[in-house]
Amino acid sequence: MQQQLTAKERMKIPRHHMIEQDPLERSRNFEEVNLGYTAKMAQEEALRCIQCPKPSCVEGCPVNIQIKDFINLIAEGDFLGAVHKIKEDNALPAICGRVCPQEEQCEQACVVGKRGEPVAIGYLERFVADYERKQGKIEYPTINKSTGKKIAIVGSGPAGLSCANDLVQWGHKVTVFEALHELGGVLVYGIPEFRLPKEIVRKEIDGLRKMGVEFVTDAVIGRTTTVDELMQEEGYDAVFVGVGAGLPWFMGIPGENLVGVYSANEFLTRVNLMKAYRFPEFDSPILDCRGKNVAVFGGGNTAMDAVRTSLRLGAKNAYIVYRRSEKEMPARVEEVKHAKEEGVQFKILTNPVEFIGDEKEWLKAVKLIKMELGEPDDSGRRRPVPIEGSEYIMDIDIAVVAIGNGSNPLIQQTTPEIETSKRGTIVVDSETMKTSKKGVFAGGDIVTGGATVILAMGAGRKAAKAIHEYVMEGKW
Amino acid sequence: MFKIVKAEFLAQDIKLFQIEAPRIAKKRKAGQFVIIRLDEHGERIPLTIADSDPEKGTITIVVQGVGKTTKALNLKETGDTIMDVVGPLGEPSHIEKFGTAVSIGGGVGTAIAYPTAKALKEAGNYVITINGARSKDLVILEEEMKQVSDEAYITTDDGSYGFHGFVTQKLQALIDEGKKLDFVLAIGPIPMMKAVADVTRPYGIKTVVSLNPIMVDGTGMCGGCRVIVNGQSKFACVDGPEFDAHGVDFHNLADRNKMYSVYEKEALEKFEHECKLDKKIEAIENAG
Numbered sequence: 001m002q003q004q005l006t007a008k009e010r011m012k013i014p015r016h017h018m019i020e021q022d023p024l025e026r027s028r029n030f031e032e033v034n035l036g037y038t039a040k041m042a043q044e045e046a047l048r049c050i051q052c053p054k055p056s057c058v059e060g061c062p063v064n065i066q067i068k069d070f071i072n073l074i075a076e077g078d079f080l081g082a083v084h085k086i087k088e089d090n091a092l093p094a095i096c097g098r099v100c101p102q103e104e105q106c107e108q109a110c111v112v113g114k115r116g117e118p119v120a121i122g123y124l125e126r127f128v129a130d131y132e133r134k135q136g137k138i139e140y141p142t143i144n145k146s147t148g149k150k151i152a153i154v155g156s157g158p159a160g161l162s163c164a165n166d167l168v169q170w171g172h173k174v175t176v177f178e179a180l181h182e183l184g185g186v187l188v189y190g191i192p193e194f195r196l197p198k199e200i201v202r203k204e205i206d207g208l209r210k211m212g213v214e215f216v217t218d219a220v221i222g223r224t225t226t227v228d229e230l231m232q233e234e235g236y237d238a239v240f241v242g243v244g245a246g247l248p249w250f251m252g253i254p255g256e257n258l259v260g261v262y263s264a265n266e267f268l269t270r271v272n273l274m275k276a277y278r279f280p281e282f283d284s285p286i287l288d289c290r291g292k293n294v295a296v297f298g299g300g301n302t303a304m305d306a307v308r309t310s311l312r313l314g315a316k317n318a319y320i321v322y323r324r325s326e327k328e329m330p331a332r333v334e335e336v337k338h339a340k341e342e343g344v345q346f347k348i349l350t351n352p353v354e355f356i357g358d359e360k361e362w363l364k365a366v367k368l369i370k371m372e373l374g375e376p377d378d379s380g381r382r383r384p385v386p387i388e389g390s391e392y393i394m395d396i397d398i399a400v401v402a403i404g405n406g407s408n409p410l411i412q413q414t415t416p417e418i419e420t421s422k423r424g425t426i427v428v429d430s431e432t433m434k435t436s437k438k439g440v441f442a443g444g445d446i447v448t449g450g451a452t453v454i455l456a457m458g459a460g461r462k463a464a465k466a467i468h469e470y471v472m473e474g475k476w
Numbered sequence: 477m478f479k480i481v482k483a484e485f486l487a488q489d490i491k492l493f494q495i496e497a498p499r500i501a502k503k504r505k506a507g508q509f510v511i512i513r514l515d516e517h518g519e520r521i522p523l524t525i526a527d528s529d530p531e532k533g534t535i536t537i538v539v540q541g542v543g544k545t546t547k548a549l550n551l552k553e554t555g556d557t558i559m560d561v562v563g564p565l566g567e568p569s570h571i572e573k574f575g576t577a578v579s580i581g582g583g584v585g586t587a588i589a590y591p592t593a594k595a596l597k598e599a600g601n602y603v604i605t606i607n608g609a610r611s612k613d614l615v616i617l618e619e620e621m622k623q624v625s626d627e628a629y630i631t632t633d634d635g636s637y638g639f640h641g642f643v644t645q646k647l648q649a650l651i652d653e654g655k656k657l658d659f660v661l662a663i664g665p666i667p668m669m670k671a672v673a674d675v676t677r678p679y680g681i682k683t684v685v686s687l688n689p690i691m692v693d694g695t696g697m698c699g700g701c702r703v704i705v706n707g708q709s710k711f712a713c714v715d716g717p718e719f720d721a722h723g724v725d726f727h728n729l730a731d732r733n734k735m736y737s738v739y740e741k742e743a744l745e746k747f748e749h750e751c752k753l754d755k756k757i758e759a760i761e762n763a764g
């Protein structure tokens with residue numbers, strides 16, 4: 001069919017919007033917000049792709065998924081073919097299709113977007129991955145003959161999982177060590193159910209298990225065992241460190257230890273990992289948000305996740321307080337849009353100065369100050385500067401600090417041979433992901449600082465390739 | 477799954493468990509703890525490793541039943557399992573030869589102080605232990621403590637055993653006798669630790685307390701366990717749990733620990749209600 005359409009005709013087809021749960025309804029439940037395309041919508045959306053001879057979209061994707069080809073397969077109705085095409089470059093399409101900041105990556109580079117709206121690459125990726133899963137037709141790649149090499153992967157986030165995925169296929173014995181009781185890293189403890197159902201992450205992990213990857217939970221490397229012990233005593237030939245950026249920053253303002261001030265990590269972990277929203281059926285509690293005023297500080301995905309979670313926990317007023325303007329917000333555009341539709345109130349160009357508590361040290365208000373944008377800083381974004389005398393007080397019951405994470409120093413402290421930067425991230429060779437310690441590789445947020453799922457995945461795969469070469473040839 | 481190989485009550489509501497956890501048993505040092513989760517729906521709670529046997533691959537914990545999770549744990553018997561046990565977490569106690577070292581334990585804090593007292597003894601210190609309980613039947617680990625002490629004292633609030641009074645009174649008495657104390661470790665309820673800090677402060681005796689904030693992950697990821705020490709925020713699970721007693725903001729810790737009290741009460745009531753129901757059903761079944 002698509003042969004008959006000219007490029008012009010294709011570009012006239014309007015972009016298919018995602019089917020979504022109604023904002024009012026969804027802001028009170030934890031079900032997924034985006035419901036997905038139908039097969040018909042997916043095929044029509046695929047027709048919008050003009051099949052560029054030199055597809056710029058592929059350059060926009062950090063792992064260079066063969067976007068043009070997989071979209072063509074969708075247009076032809078070969079959904080399974082399409083997902084297999086994606087999986088040549090990306091092991092976790094159901095996840096990336098949901099959480100990638102497409103508007104800055106593949107879709108930003110799509111030529112159709114130069115005139116109107118770009119092809120919905122992310123939604124299509126998600127559609128075929130979901131199709132495969134729902135059909136129960138997941139095909140597992142063939143596993144090469146055993147090489148007899150043992151590889152330890154530390155951390156079960158996207159970096160670790162994608163590294164394991166490649167290495168196990170090449171015939172290595174792969175063991176993933178995870179500090180928490182659940183596997184998936186930020187995908188399970190950070191990103192909420194309404195954006196990424198945990199069932200999807202679990203299925204991906206089950207797949208890896210079927211392929212032979214072994215998982216050890218409750219193992220904090222640096223405490224339970226060290227990298228050196230893994231290599232010297234447990235016989236691992238190489239180690240991949242993908243421990244993420246999991247040390248929450250606070251702002252260092254007065255009152256930050258009042259009852260009711262959470263880090264986003266704690267707030268989201270209690271809800272997602274510990275299922276506090278189902279207390280007392282689950283044992284871990286979270287402060288009751290019903291009828292309360294909740295303010296979240298920050299403008300990234302984490303902040304959006306926290307503020308939208310607070311609405312679902314019953315908050316009366318849910319605020320985002322961000323010190324720059326909306327344009328500078330690092331969150332995905334879709335998350336900001338969803339948050340607004342759900343009733344989140346945005347206080348931009350505003351910064352907290354102090355948390356104020358009562359005599360029992362319970363949070364009751366925050367002192368805020370208005371900001372204006374000054375000269376650009378190192379990151380190229382205009383630096384926010386406080387407007388003198390513009391302080392005011394806002395009543396709040398719960399505060400969530402979502403200004404980012406530093407790197408957890410446990411591994412570096414116990415394995416000092418691994419070189420780190422001033423910021424505490426692990427230093428690696430950008431091509432091979434080799435650290436300064438022989439046999440140890442690293443990738444994902446522990447190297448870049450808080451970044452994205454797809455970058456972590458890409459790093460995991462790059463490292464897998466280098467690990468394979470290293471263990472097979474023995475050359476460092 | 478982690479298997480319980482021994483379970484016995486030491487006193488009312490205080491139970492000792494030996495758990496199979498070979499990796500942790502090999503690694504742990506005095507002052508470190510584990511985080512356990514009983515089952516799929518369980519909370520993650522921290523418990524100090526009171527002892528370990530690297531050969532047998534077991535660790536020992538001593539638990540006081542105070543709420544839903546600890547009471548449910550105390551219903552477990554030899555052969556039962558615990559879903560998750562992760563550790564050893566926290567920084568080990570800083571052990572050196574101080575000279576005369578006093579280890580003070582209040583209630584279940586005695587069990588938490590035991591491994592550090594033992595390590596202090598092994599490091600060549602003259603070790604004095606003062607362990608307090610409300611009354612005689614709540615005194616735990618008396619024998620074990622004696623074995624690692626050069627002088628061992630028991631205090632009871634009601635005077636039913638040992639010294640009549642609080643641990644701080646005994647500590648003050650030692651100071652008044654003119655004993656030169658070089659190091660004090662205090663572990664127990666927050667008011668007790670605060671009181672010990674207040675006793676030693678004027679004398680400038682180096683004093684360390686093991687703090688018990690509410691924790692989730694125990695790896696530095698959530699920041700829920702933050703405590704204020706010398707005006708700075710510290711994460712007790714990675715920077716502690718032991719801190720300089722004279723710098724700790726005990727008020728903040730006490731207030732933060734009350735954060736979930738209404739939920740804890742609700743969970744406990746629900747749990748006790750269910751336990752009663754279970755017992756009734758059992759009785760009916762037995763009768764029928």
Ligand SMILES: Cc1cc2nc3c(=O)[nH]c(=O)nc-3n(C[C@H](O)[C@H](O)[C@H](O)COP(=O)(O)OP(=O)(O)OC[C@H]3O[C@@H](n4cnc5c(N)ncnc54)[C@H](O)[C@@H]3O)c2cc1C
Nearest residue numbers: 155157158159179185186221244301444445451452453456
């Ligand atoms: C709330 C939130 C929302 C986000 N939303 C998005 C989004 O929409 N799109 C996007 O692209 N990115 C998003 N991100 C960023 C993205 O999730 C991360 O960049 C990505 O998960 C990094 O992957 P990783 O594998 O490096 O680390 P992580 O996902 O952090 O996984 C690391 C794992 O290692 C474990 N670990 C840590 N230390 C040890 C140790 N010593 N021993 C054993 N295990 C250890 C941790 O428990 C964790 O499971 C979000 C992040 C957060 C926090």
Ligand SMILES: Cc1cc2nc3c(=O)[nH]c(=O)nc-3n(C[C@H](O)[C@H](O)[C@H](O)COP(=O)(O)OP(=O)(O)OC[C@H]3O[C@@H](n4cnc5c(N)ncnc54)[C@H](O)[C@@H]3O)c2cc1C
Nearest residue numbers: 521522523524539540543544545546688689690691733740
């Ligand atoms: C480093 C550390 C070591 C500890 N070692 C021991 C030990 O060896 N033996 C022992 O009996 N107790 C120990 N505790 C205390 C023990 O963790 C709490 O008694 C337990 O969590 C209570 O849970 P619960 O559900 O039974 O009671 P709840 O009714 O939930 O709570 C009772 C009290 O325990 C505290 N608490 C609740 N949840 C947590 C949590 N997730 N983390 C920490 N504290 C919490 C609260 O302050 C609360 O007031 C330790 C605590 C810490 C931080």
Ligand code: SF4
Nearest residue numbers: 061096100105106122
């Ligand atoms: S992985 Fe992300 S960037 Fe790459 S094509 Fe898919 S959605 Fe786009």
Ligand code: SF4
Nearest residue numbers: 049050052057110111
């Ligand atoms: S740039 Fe856009 S139109 Fe061109 S191939 Fe890629 S998705 Fe299709």
Ligand code: FES
Nearest residue numbers: 694696698699713
């Ligand atoms: S318990 Fe989460 S940081 Fe300490």
